[in-house]
Amino acid sequence: MSSRALKKLHGKDDLAIIEKSLTSTKAHKTNSGANSSEDEDRSEEEFVSTPKKQNLFSLVLEDEELSSGNDEAVQEIIPNASKSTKKKKNKKKNKRNKKLVEEDIDELLASTGSLPPTLTTAISRAGDSFDPLSIQLKNLNPENEMKKKFGQKVVGENSRRRQTHKTYKKTVHLVTPDPGWHPVTKTGFEMNLVGREGECHVFQIEHKSEYQKIQNKFWDAVDSMAPENLMAVLQLHAYHIDTLLQLSEVCRMSEDPQMAAELIERALYAFESSFHPLFNMTTGKCLLKYKVWENRGFFLALFRHLINVGNRGCYRTSLEYCKLLLGLDPEADPLCALLFIDFYSLRSDEYTYLIQLYTLWKDSRNLRILPNFAFSVPLAMFHTSQPDTPQRTGADEMLQESLMMFPGLLQPLLEECGVNTEADKSINKHFGEHKQQRQPASLRQLVHLYVGRTGSCWKAPECVEWLEANVKKCCEIGESNPERFSQLTSRGYSIYRGVAPPNVCRHLLMSDNKKAIADLPQEVTSSSILSYDPLPPADTVRSYDRQSNRVRAVSNQGFLSAFINSLRPNFDVNALMAEDEEAELDGAAGGAGNLRRAGAGLINAVRELLNNIELVGPERDDEDAQLPPNDEWD
Numbered sequence: 294m295s296s297r298a299l300k301k302l303h304g305k306d307d308l309a310i311i312e313k314s315l316t317s318t319k320a321h322k323t324n325s326g327a328n329s330s331e332d333e334d335r336s337e338e339e340f341v342s343t344p345k346k347q348n349l350f351s352l353v354l355e356d357e358e359l360s361s362g363n364d365e366a367v368q369e370i371i372p373n374a375s376k377s378t379k380k381k382k383n384k385k386k387n388k389r390n391k392k393l394v395e396e397d398i399d400e401l402l403a404s405t406g407s408l409p410p411t412l413t414t415a416i417s418r419a420g421d422s423f424d425p426l427s428i429q430l431k432n433l434n435p436e437n438e439m440k441k442k443f444g445q446k447v448v449g450e451n452s453r454r455r456q457t458h459k460t461y462k463k464t465v466h467l468v469t470p471d472p473g474w475h476p477v478t479k480t481g482f483e484m485n486l487v488g489r490e491g492e493c494h495v496f497q498i499e500h501k502s503e504y505q506k507i508q509n510k511f512w513d514a515v516d517s518m519a520p521e522n523l524m525a526v527l528q529l530h531a532y533h534i535d536t537l538l539q540l541s542e543v544c545r546m547s548e549d550p551q552m553a554a555e556l557i558e559r560a561l562y563a564f565e566s567s568f569h570p571l572f573n574m575t576t577g578k579c580l581l582k583y584k585v586w587e588n589r590g591f592f593l594a595l596f597r598h599l600i601n602v603g604n605r606g607c608y609r610t611s612l613e614y615c616k617l618l619l620g621l622d623p624e625a626d627p628l629c630a631l632l633f634i635d636f637y638s639l640r641s642d643e644y645t646y647l648i649q650l651y652t653l654w655k656d657s658r659n660l661r662i663l664p665n666f667a668f669s670v671p672l673a674m675f676h677t678s679q680p681d682t683p684q685r686t687g688a689d690e691m692l693q694e695s696l697m698m699f700p701g702l703l704q705p706l707l708e709e710c711g712v713n714t715e716a717d718k719s720i721n722k723h724f725g726e727h728k729q730q731r732q733p734a735s736l737r738q739l740v741h742l743y744v745g746r747t748g749s750c751w752k753a754p755e756c757v758e759w760l761e762a763n764v765k766k767c768c769e770i771g772e773s774n775p776e777r778f779s780q781l782t783s784r785g786y787s788i789y790r791g792v793a794p795p796n797v798c799r800h801l802l803m804s805d806n807k808k809a810i811a812d813l814p815q816e817v818t819s820s821s822i823l824s825y826d827p828l829p830p831a832d833t834v835r836s837y838d839r840q841s842n843r844v845r846a847v848s849n850q851g852f853l854s855a856f857i858n859s860l861r862p863n864f865d866v867n868a869l870m871a872e873d874e875e876a877e878l879d880g881a882a883g884g885a886g887n888l889r890r891a892g893a894g895l896i897n898a899v900r901e902l903l904n905n906i907e908l909v910g911p912e913r914d915d916e917d918a919q920l921p922p923n924d925e926w927d
Contacts, residue, residue, distance in 0.1 A: 709751070
């Protein structure tokens with residue numbers, strides 16, 4: 294270990310201990326008759342006792358005295374030459390001294406067999422400083438990740454930050470505002486500090502009176518089942534959160550992901566413009582309670598934004614947003630961010646982070662019983678280990694235990710990887726379809742979710758080969774020790790006998806995994822599911838209630854009315870199904886075409902409305918035309 298690294302890590306105090314040990318070692322070698330050259334002794338003394346700094350002006354004066362008889366040109370050249378030679382000599386001395394000290398440090402460590410106690414304590418303290426919820430602001434910008442992948446020139450041509458107008462004076466980190474966006478002057482809501490929980494600050498978003506009036510108009514627009522009323526709300530308030538979230542869902546269902554992503558970014562931009570001065574996203578110690586109704590829009594916008602960013606291939610950025618989402622309410626984890634933090638860790642090659650997260654929370658957060666961690670963590674250990682090492686052995690053992698605890702996950706995973714095991718009788722015996730059918734519904738949901746999302750991480754040939762090798766070992770265990778195999782399987786089944794908790798159901802609904810949603814409990818499917826507030830908690834806290842509740846019953850209004858109707862708190866899915874059956878009996882032909890035309894018409898109306906309410910920014914000066922590029926990706 295070099296002295297430079299030790300000094301950088303531990304400072305001068307700990308290095309003083311090593312220097313004393315070195316001087317005592319050198320004295321012992323001298324007394325015993327060890328011979329060393331005068332240059333080496335002089336270099337040792339120069340390192341121990343810091344030399345005095347020379348006055349550069351004295352060098353100039355000496356040179357002038359020596360060259361008093363020469364012309365002016367020679368007088369200018371001689372000092373520079375003397376300085377350069379002295380610098381070269383000093384560099385050689387420093388390199389020689391540094392090499393000698395490093396060798397002596399290695400000898401000291403080899404003789405003692407361990408580091409000094411102070412250094413050992415400092416290293417252990419550095420290892421304990423892992424914070425799974427801390428983030429870096431530069432990692433929240435997907436353009437940085439795109440620059441790392443494709444180069445700054447390719448991304449710089451389409452960078453919106455270079456074209457930012459002077460209108461946006463406040464620095465934002467969650468999104469990069471488009472120059473054509475309406476500037477945020479007054480959002481109508483603010484974030485306030487309401488208390489503390491240990492070392493964490495607790496914040497809450499509060500709606501002002503004007504925003505409450507617009508929120509009531511939004512509820513009335515939802516009850517009216519008229520899309521033009523919803524558009525009118527957005528025209529009154531360009532950054533109304535619930536309206537942006539709902540129109541984003543409409544655009545997503547109408548296969549317009551670009552407009553859907555832009556509406557979510559507008560919502561995040563409005564939220565960040567209203568942050569409290571003490572709200573620091575990087576520390577992971579600023580809380581927002583999901584049970585407070587006004588806070589939920591921020592959770593939903595972050596969830597959908599990180600999925601949109603991940604769909605663009607910026608998995609490292611999505612991982613950072615996932616940390617932010619989890620850090621807002623880590624105890625409750627209302628949107629179950631733990632179900633996809635492993636996926637983004639694997640896709641971004643953050644294997645060490647995933648392993649450390651699992652090691653830290655495996656007992657306190659029961660990560661052992663989640664199928665995604667049970668399979669993703671050994672995969673991360675596989676990528677970070679070499680064959681025939683203790684870490685690789687640990688990865689093998691963990692994967693084998695996971696396969697025996699969740700045997701119904703293997704066949705869907707192998708199908709996702711394109712591996713056919715129908716001819717293998719041993720695999721069919723221990724991991725066949727009968728294992729999938731015996732799985733509880735709540736476990737089957739997580740299996741479909743994991744395979745559909747993370748199955749691509751197992752498609753590498755070396756991963757498939759490693760998986761097949763461990764499957765064979767599990768089959769051998771099933772034959773030699775069937776009690777252990779059945780015991781682990783029964784344990785996994787018994788954990789998921791009950792109904793999935795609300796946060797898992799919210800995650801499944803927002804992830805839009807059809808196979809996983811099909812296994813949702815009847816209590817969820819039969820209740821009203823609000824897109825702007827899916828499955829609200831039972832202990833919801835509201836600062837104000839709705840002032841009006843005008844409901845106008847309209848039947849057979851087409852796709853848009855059905856969608857708006859689904860947002861109503863008193864929406865009855867059974868009544869809607871009965872209306873659909875009547876419409877089919879009446880011969881409602883061309884429904885698919887009407888749906889596409891209605892969705893496209895609403896998206897065009899949204900785009901036209903956003904263009905109408907946008908303000909044109911001031912003309913840029915020449916200095917604004919060339920702004921410095923963003924920080925490079927680390």
